[in-house]
Amino acid sequence: MKSTAEAAVAENGRFLGSISTSSLRNLLPKSKLKKSIKKSNSENTPPPDPNIIQINNSAQFSPKSPLSKSLTSDSFVNPSDAHPQIPLSMDSSVKKDMVESEEQNGELTNLDPSVKVVVRIRPINGQEKEVDRTVRKVSSDSLSVGDRKFTFDSVLDANSSQENVFQLIGVPLVKNALAGFNTSILSYGQTGSGKTYTMWGPPSAMVEDHSPASHQGIVPRIFQMLFSEIQREQENSDGRQTNYQCRCSFLEIYNEQIGDLLDPTQRNLEIKDDPKNGLYVENLTEEYVSSYEDVTQVLIKGLSSRKVGATTVNSKSSRSHIVFTFFIESWCKQGASSKCFSSSKTSRISLIDLAGLDRNKLEDVGRQHVQEGKNVKKSLSQLGYLVNTLAKETQPEKPEDVPYGGSCLTRILRESLGGNAKLTVICNISANNRNTSEILSTLRFGQRVKAVRNEPVINEISEDDVNGLSDQIRQLKEELIRAKSDAYNSVGSKSGYFKGWNARESLNQLRISLNRSLILPRIDNEYEEEINIGEEDVKELRQQLDYLDSSCETNLRDPSDKRGSIQSSVKESCETDLLSEDDIHCPKETEIEEIDEVELPPMSSPEPADDLSVTSKTLKAVDPSIRSSISISPHRRSSILEEPTLSESPKIANNLRKSMAVPSALLASQKNVSESSESEVLRQSLRYSDHIRSSLHTSKTFLGPTESLAASLQRGLQIIDQHQHSSVPNRSSVAFSFEHLMLKPSPEADKANASVQTLPNDKPSPDGSSTPVFCSSCQRKFENNHPDEVQDSLKTWIVTVDNQQRDGGNTVCSRLALVQGNIFSFMVCLFHTY
Numbered sequence: 001m002k003s004t005a006e007a008a009v010a011e012n013g014r015f016l017g018s019i020s021t022s023s024l025r026n027l028l029p030k031s032k033l034k035k036s037i038k039k040s041n042s043e044n045t046p047p048p049d050p051n052i053i054q055i056n057n058s059a060q061f062s063p064k065s066p067l068s069k070s071l072t073s074d075s076f077v078n079p080s081d082a083h084p085q086i087p088l089s090m091d092s093s094v095k096k097d098m099v100e101s102e103e104q105n106g107e108l109t110n111l112d113p114s115v116k117v118v119v120r121i122r123p124i125n126g127q128e129k130e131v132d133r134t135v136r137k138v139s140s141d142s143l144s145v146g147d148r149k150f151t152f153d154s155v156l157d158a159n160s161s162q163e164n165v166f167q168l169i170g171v172p173l174v175k176n177a178l179a180g181f182n183t184s185i186l187s188y189g190q191t192g193s194g195k196t197y198t199m200w201g202p203p204s205a206m207v208e209d210h211s212p213a214s215h216q217g218i219v220p221r222i223f224q225m226l227f228s229e230i231q232r233e234q235e236n237s238d239g240r241q242t243n244y245q246c247r248c249s250f251l252e253i254y255n256e257q258i259g260d261l262l263d264p265t266q267r268n269l270e271i272k273d274d275p276k277n278g279l280y281v282e283n284l285t286e287e288y289v290s291s292y293e294d295v296t297q298v299l300i301k302g303l304s305s306r307k308v309g310a311t312t313v314n315s316k317s318s319r320s321h322i323v324f325t326f327f328i329e330s331w332c333k334q335g336a337s338s339k340c341f342s343s344s345k346t347s348r349i350s351l352i353d354l355a356g357l358d359r360n361k362l363e364d365v366g367r368q369h370v371q372e373g374k375n376v377k378k379s380l381s382q383l384g385y386l387v388n389t390l391a392k393e394t395q396p397e398k399p400e401d402v403p404y405g406g407s408c409l410t411r412i413l414r415e416s417l418g419g420n421a422k423l424t425v426i427c428n429i430s431a432n433n434r435n436t437s438e439i440l441s442t443l444r445f446g447q448r449v450k451a452v453r454n455e456p457v458i459n460e461i462s463e464d465d466v467n468g469l470s471d472q473i474r475q476l477k478e479e480l481i482r483a484k485s486d487a488y489n490s491v492g493s494k495s496g497y498f499k500g501w502n503a504r505e506s507l508n509q510l511r512i513s514l515n516r517s518l519i520l521p522r523i524d525n526e527y528e529e530e531i532n533i534g535e536e537d538v539k540e541l542r543q544q545l546d547y548l549d550s551s552c553e554t555n556l557r558d559p560s561d562k563r564g565s566i567q568s569s570v571k572e573s574c575e576t577d578l579l580s581e582d583d584i585h586c587p588k589e590t591e592i593e594e595i596d597e598v599e600l601p602p603m604s605s606p607e608p609a610d611d612l613s614v615t616s617k618t619l620k621a622v623d624p625s626i627r628s629s630i631s632i633s634p635h636r637r638s639s640i641l642e643e644p645t646l647s648e649s650p651k652i653a654n655n656l657r658k659s660m661a662v663p664s665a666l667l668a669s670q671k672n673v674s675e676s677s678e679s680e681v682l683r684q685s686l687r688y689s690d691h692i693r694s695s696l697h698t699s700k701t702f703l704g705p706t707e708s709l710a711a712s713l714q715r716g717l718q719i720i721d722q723h724q725h726s727s728v729p730n731r732s733s734v735a736f737s738f739e740h741l742m743l744k745p746s747p748e749a750d751k752a753n754a755s756v757q758t759l760p761n762d763k764p765s766p767d768g769s770s771t772p773v774f775c776s777s778c779q780r781k782f783e784n785n786h787p788d789e790v791q792d793s794l795k796t797w798i799v800t801v802d803n804q805q806r807d808g809g810n811t812v813c814s815r816l817a818l819v820q821g822n823i824f825s826f827m828v829c830l831f832h833t834y
């Protein structure tokens with residue numbers, strides 16, 4: 001039967017939630033925990049003189065404890081019973097120990113230290129020769145090995161019985177466990193020293209009737225007493241109602257792996273550390289038990305699964321460490337009519353039987369046992385190291401520096417050694433002086449353990465604690481509500497709160513806008529130098545103008561409609577940032593289909609490249625306003641829509657530039673353009689545009705069109721600034737216009753030729769005044785000596801373009817659709833002076 005800690009407990013036919021020890025401890029306020037600590041400064045000090053019985057009438061158990069009364073008034077072993085269970089053959093010192101123990105069953109339990117060390121001397125068996133004994137019991141708490149003397153809490157000689165051990169160790173343990181303390185027994189000693197015998201007794205004795213003469217070990221005796229006490233408590237309730245729930249587990253550590261002795265198929269289980277419930281072994285079987293017989297079954301089952309092998313001194317040597325853990329949970333209700341439990345307690349009994357260390361004998365045993373012997377040795381040395389650390393006067397500053405993690409054993413012993421538990425260590429030694437070094441080693445270990453300080457507490461939570469905690473929770477809730485209310489009021493009214501939110505939102509928007517500007521590429525001089533726009537480029541542009549021209553002739557049956565379409569397209573492009581560079585008016589799908597029907601002239605269509613008049617005538621055949629805003633990009637749908645992230649801009653210097661809107665900056669830059677090789681231009685352009693594209697792609701996810709546009713304009717202004725600083729005479733200008741299709745007729749434009757205008761920046765008029773530059777696309781006039789006007793307009797950028805064939809008079813105003821499908825579009829008016 002597997003179960004978990006969350007199992008419910010049945011009470012009067014209904015289930016109650018269970019509370020784990022750690023949960024209770026976590027619930028308790030710290031001050032309460034401190035108060036519960038029963039450990040005094042006198043703990044871990046050498047045991048009192050056995051000849052002086054120290055009587056202390058202060059009750060150890062809480063008056064509220066239902067068990068305190070029963071245990072103190074009517075112990076499991078009746079002290080007044082002239083000790084009938086003590087064998088007559090027992091020596092006087094052992095009898096004295098038992099009397100003390102029985103007396104301590106009552107009010108003297110506070111003498112029970114948190115860490116207790118008892119030495120048990122095993123009698124010499126038939127195979128061992130009786131030699132001069134070097135190990136002698138000197139008193140009830142001391143012994144000598146040769147000329148060395150050792151003092152412990154108790155020493156049991158070879159004449160001590162299993163019952164003696166139980167009375168000395170088991171009875172206080174049961175009382176402590178029922179009182180709410182965690183308790184542990186650790187059986188330590190070399191191989192064949194009697195560890196297993198002391199703890200469990202021979203397997204046959206497990207089911208024997210209980211008698212003082214029985215070989216039954218301390219563990220079965222403990223659970224016999226435990227269930228007897230529980231039964232007595234429930235029978236003599238005295239108005240109280242106490243419910244118990246008990247469960248147990250049995251694990252084995254073999255070759256540094258944890259196995260489940262109650263389910264041997266489970267191997268290599270893991271130790272987990274739960275912040276609430278402490279250490280536990282994952283998936284370890286837990287059996288619920290309600291009687292001694294249940295426990296006996298579990299013990300027999302587990303012990304039969306333990307790894308056993310032969311050592312030099314023990315043919316049935318235990319080759320693994322085993323840990324039997326017993327959990328007790330109890331709920332006490334004052335009065336049958338009471339609906340609530342007044343207190344709840346939890347405790348844990350850990351019973352650990354270590355594997356024996358067979359020093360210097362590893363080579364003698366079978367090869368298959370070498371590995372397990374090494375692991376036993378290693379884990380025991382880790383245990384010794386842990387005990388040494390805990391025994392030091394100065395403890396590690398950080399808890400994590402305590403070496404619990406050295407082995408599975410030390411991890412499992414964390415609560416028992418240096419934690420919340422009352423610990424008893426039984427140091428088993430053999431009287432055979434052949435093993436003196438092992439005896440000394442065991443006794444030294446016992447002495448170091450005695451210096452370890454544990455901090456056991458009664459794991460109990462009472463109704464008062466619950467009420468106190470409820471009050472605390474209520475107060476905290478009230479404080480929380482108050483704090484929230486204060487925070488709300490501090491921002492004023494509800495609208496104020498939203499104002500605050502809006503302000504934050506605005507700040508966020510501002511931040512995004514700034515980021516957007518920052519991620520736009522800088523226009524470095526090195527890029528400017530790589531741009532080369534020559535005559536070939538102009539020819540290419542003219543070719544494209546012709547394509548557009550024919551396209552316009554086919555498409556623009558109603559120029560006004562088209563204008564509206566284009567304007568709305570541009571507007572849309574600004575709003576969506578999703579315009580492709582080849583399609584300046586961002587046609588919707590239906591538009592695209594219409595456009596697609598247009599039969600575009602082939603790219604290789606013969607065109608007098610240098611005859612702008614042809615272009616001009618062609619344009620004149622169309623609406624003049626349309627001519628004034630000629631796009632150099634033919635309407636090509638497929639590549640744009642199918643591959644929006646990569647688009648084509650006009651060829652510059654015979655290189656097809658893959659770029660986004662920003663290549664206008666490349667167009668604008670023109671220093672030493674002829675010095676750059678074409679391949680270098682292409683490479684740089686691609687690299688540059690890739691950088692821009694990635695930047696803009698990144699920005700796409702969080703940028704609005706307004707920010708994009710603003711940032712683009714900002715960059716444009718930078719370009720203009722750069723241009724103004726670096727412009728030289730005899731250079732053409734390229735104008736980028738967002739008002740690309742303002743089709744209003746302009747008298748000035750008519751005068752100057754709607755499609756070909758003179759750029760007067762290097763050819764002053766005869767009267768000395770600047771000749772205005774007129775953009776037929778945006779219908780604006782610019783004075784070349786007032787470039788700021790352009791800048792201020794934020795609509796048209798003018799940059800010079802290298803041109804060695806300036807003959808004045810003619811300006812080609814072209815519209816470049818330099819857009820990457822998802823950003824923005826703008827117009828480029830190329831004022832080319834011939």
Ligand SMILES: Nc1ncnc2c1ncn2[C@@H]1O[C@H](COP(=O)(O)OP(=O)(O)OP(=O)(O)O)[C@@H](O)[C@H]1O
Nearest residue numbers: 122123191192193194195196197314317318355356
């Ligand atoms: N106090 C004792 N009285 C009588 N016999 C004992 C006593 N202690 C141990 N023995 C016997 O000595 C033998 C070895 O004891 P035990 O197996 O308990 O040693 P161990 O320390 O557990 O050894 P290992 O570590 O190798 O398992 C057993 O036959 C056991 O019955």
